[in-house]
Amino acid sequence: MEIIRAEKMGFCFGVSGAIKLCESIAKNKKDYNKAYILGMLVHNKNVVKDMEKKGFITITEEELISGKIKFQKKDLIIIRAHGTTEEIYDILKRSEIKIIDATCIFVKKIRETLIEAEKNGKEILFIGDKDHPEVKGIISFGRNVTVIANYDEFLDFKVDENKKYCLLTQTTLNKEIFFKIKKNIENNYENIEIFSKICGATYERQIAVEKLAKKVDVVLIVGDLASSNTKKLYNLSKSINEKSYLIQDKRELNKEWLQNIKNIGITAGASTPEKVILEIEKDIRGNFDDKHGL
Known part of the structure; x- marks a missing residue:
């Protein structure tokens, strides 16, 4: 059985930089x-546990607000x-x-753009x-923000032709949702400025998983259940x-999942450590190949 990795997968530079800093x-x-870390450094429990082993203390916003x-x-x-x-x-x-x-x-750039757009x-x-x-963090810096989850909610939003808007996106937004909204705006509105900062790494991983899913029998998407970009990779692949x-x-x-297949594809969210991916690949090659005749 052949294991095929997605062309782009695993840590993005933002995650890698945060971990190296710690x-x-x-x-x-x-x-x-x-040394404290506010919330999950990145959305992966394995990374959080590793940071705690290194002596960091994870705390929440709620604990700060309460004065605890x-x-x-x-x-x-x-x-x-x-x-x-x-x-x-x-x-x-x-x-x-x-x-x-x-x-x-x-994230910083989106936040700065929001503040500047409202000033204008x-x-x-x-x-x-x-x-x-x-999203909670970014929009907290705004005073008049409408959060829209998907294309249908955008269609339901009543655009006021007498107002000017700035459209911003979550960095891990599904690219297909963005492109549909973008096309609708370009065809219908002149008073909505589009500022997309969908992370380049997120976009590359979404393209890569689409290619991978078409050519393998099974796809494993490796990542934390709390990871937004991982769930989007899964939904695209599915x-x-x-x-x-x-x-x-x-x-x-x-x-x-691996019975009677010729190849298996693997991709991973932007917060997934390489060692977790390697452990899965090793388990497939060793445990499954040797013990289950795959």
Whole structure:
């Protein structure tokens, strides 16, 4: 049985940069007292566990807002790759803790564009998941933001021809949703400025999984259930290849999926560590090939 990897998969540079930053900090423990990470550094439980083993303490926005966490001098906190809300930034700035911002540059750019667009009198249309930490963080800097989840919700939105709008997107938005909305705007409206910062890595991974799903018998999408981009890879693959399965690690690999197949495709979300992917591949080659005659 042949294992075929997607042409683009795994860590994006934003995730990789956040992890390298934490690893660098962990090597210099004499420079600080306690090191906190706000929320999941990236949306992968394996990465979070690894960071905690290195001594980082994971805390939530709720704990900060409630005042439950009491910072000491020489403590530091890392803002996760998804960023956070304006309220949390204000709370942290009022404390004495050292702030290290690992927010993805694409997220920062969208946030900056939102602020500038509102200064210029535009209302914000934001395409994305209103419950995702990235989206919550970005829109918190706005004063008049309408969050739209998909194409149907966009069609339901009543565009006021007397207003000017700026359309922004979640970095991991499904590209097909964006293209449909973009085409509709270009055909019908002149008062909506489109600013898309769908992450290049996300877009490349979506294209790659589409190609992969067409040429293999089974597709494994490796990533955390909390990962937005991983779920979008799964949905894209599933729409092309019914035998597409989302797993978090090798423990979730089901041998029945691999019976009587010639090849298996593997892709991974932008927050999925290479070692998790390698463990799955090793399990397929060893455990399944040797014990189950695949």
